[in-house]
Amino acid sequence: MAALTHDLQGADREGQVARFQHLRRREQWRYVLLLLPAVVFLIAFYGYPVAAMLTRAFYDPVPGLQNFEPLVTARSTVEFLGLSIPMNAYIRVFWITLQIAAVVTIVSLLLGYPVAYALSSVSASRANLLMIFVLIPFWTSILVRSYAWMVLLGKEGIINEALLAAGLRTEPLVLLNTRLAVYLGMIHIMLPFMILPLYAVMRGIDRNLLRAAGNLGAPPSAVFRRIFLPLSLPGVAAGCLLVFILSLGFYITPALLGGQKDVMVSMLIQQQISLLKWGFGAALALVLLILALGIYALFTRVLGVERVFGSART
């Protein structure tokens, strides 16, 4: 008898759960319908053309994987930590690209974090005023800004003329056409992409928490380290992801400011496209895309997608 009652109760509950789940599914479908126009638009005008271009890697000029062969054919070997690693120009370019993107991301974070912190700590009206200084360069053409760096860094540029006039140097420094110039130009362009997400997250941090911690006797450094920094991490993750992935695709700045070894993947892809080797260009683009997706996956796995793109949860 007891068992029967239990079964009846169980069946009843299962029915309720099923009804509830049915309702929830219906509700979720409504949300899917809201997404539909944007999804259809993206698939038709973005997804399809990109896929059509990228799949060329597998059939242009002939079906097969031969477009990926140059990427894995060793032309030489490089000694690294006692291992000899097979090397070719394409692997080198991918490596250079990752290296440049990583340095740009780290330096942008180090420079951008204090700026975002200051912006989020002053009054809203003052922050809006200061924000103009972040946004004006953001709105200026990348090409113009790259040229401005050429004016600054040239052999007879402003920096060298000043150093020579001040008697600090007898010979001009080689600044232009170097990796340093690439970093400077790219960091300058990428800073707003770091500052804006950081600022958005930091604005959302409840300052009462900091005051409370102070009240309870935490010194300022501990307040920052144990309260503010962890709460600002979603902004750090979003900013770093944005800057890193945008940096992977840089083209004009390294071409104008870089030296002969500062070749990035997009320069190589463009070269293949204009040589009409579209299949190989597509293969390079596909590898770059997979690399970017892989890094995105790594970020979201380590930090959780909520943390990367969600707002700060206090």
Place this chain on the structure above:
Amino acid sequence: MIQRGLTRRELVRRYGAAAAGVALLGPRALSSVASAQEATPVALPEIPAIPAALKGSGNVVVASWGGAVLDAQLKAYIEPFQEMTGITVTVADGPDPSKVKAMVDTGNVEWDVVQLGRGDVLALDGYWEEMDYSLFDTANLDAALMRPDSFAMVLFAEILAYRTDAFPNAPEGWKDFWDVEAFPGSRTMPAAAQLPFLEGAVIADGVPMDEVYPIDIDRAFASFDRIKPHVVKWWEAGAQPAQMLTDNEVPLAVAFNGRITPVKEAGAPVDIQWNEGLLAEDDWAIVKGAPNRENALKFCAFCTLPAPQARFSMLIPYGFVNSKAAELIPADQLARLPTAPELRPKLFLRDEQWWAENRESVIERWNEWILE
């Protein structure tokens, strides 16, 4: 090819605007390059009445490389063509060969006439309308320039350019360009997008100018090995070497003659050494399936008439293709063209066929070599 640049359409088109922007920010930078085009006002020869067969109606879309070359094309060809024939011209930007391929492959041809290097025309074999020369002033045109699928419309030179204040004696040719002891200082040379300058490399290594082709590629790269440490920049856009010379970034450059002359005339201490320069051509080609093929042919034919040819060469120092144009150009301006009688023997013609066959493998090797 003359104008081809980084992102081609974008960079090349915006070069002028960018230069102006930088001139506002910095002391000299590119201002001298930017103002050079306005430095010499020229009285252009009038175009006499044209054959009735060239007149028409409707439209034609011309894709050009923009910048200084387009400015000259507007005054020399496009504006008078519209006035005299009644056909309107729409100028499109950046005739990248890959765009021609995309247009023809997808059956969505938007351009009628494109300006491309002969090598690009060869690389896109089968993507062009056949040239019909019945409308052309064939009596005064060199038959060698009249290809079945394209027509040479401008001749330009890739030359040695140098700063006159850098050395006691002018460099005499590519041997001197490679001689970093007698001519110390940095260099800038074309990158893969403009074809690596293998010709200069083998000439510097002792190959006579008229025996350059077929190029000994191994020998060229061995020669490049010697100059590589001194090349601070492998340039991709034609404006770059002129600007680097003006800013004293380098005392020696491989550059297009049409980019150096305006800078020199604007007063920069730079000059051209024509010896062992490379002569190359840009062509008009009509895209297969061009919607306005008839008007495109009329446009090409009009451009090759003596007066438009003379006007173009006076506006930008690139060579003309109609021999009668020489009579319309003042002697001092004639002397600065790569096709001038005193200069032409110093130059050799690029073997486009050799490049069409070897471009891909040379650039593959180049990519490997540049990162070594």
